[in-house]
Amino acid sequence: MTQPEWKLVGRIGDCNPVDYGGGYVFVDTTGVYCPEVEWVDPVNPDKDESPVYVYRFTLENCFYTNGVLSDNEFHKDFPVWFADSVAALAEQFQEEEAWLIEKFCSDDPMERAFAWQEVAMYWGWDEMDGYPLSMTYAEAEARYSQEKYKTRQD
Secondary structure, X not given: OOXXXXXXXXXXXXXXXXXXXXXXXXXXXXXXXXXXXXXXXXXXXXXXXXXXXXXXXXXOOOEEEOOEEEOOOOOOOOOOOOHHHHHHHHHHXXXXXXXXXXXXXXXXXXXXXXXXXXXXXXXXXXXXXOOOEEEOHHHHHHHHOOHHHOOOOO
């Protein structure tokens, strides 16, 4: 199988992820792999001592069929793991449930990234990636100053 070739298409969260938390949204230009997010979570502002965690997860495309939100294209009647909390997610972020479901089912990776970010903010980032990268603040600054993490916003 072909190896992915990741291209940055945008960011979610703060514009300074290393200091305040935020994510980078990537798509595979070969078209084989789902888009992914790399979320940077600084533990606290003590830059010398505190680790910075990096959570990487796929932006699974969901399907909404017969009132069921699923991430299984072959068994669309099997709900996605957080399906019971969609109403609470929408309420927490003051959005309509239908709006949030639409984002999960969107072909646009940025829209899906915003929806999956809401899941992570509600359930915790460890639910998205149970084995995040851990690095120092200096290592995180070096990593995210690389050209592949730059967007037109920078």
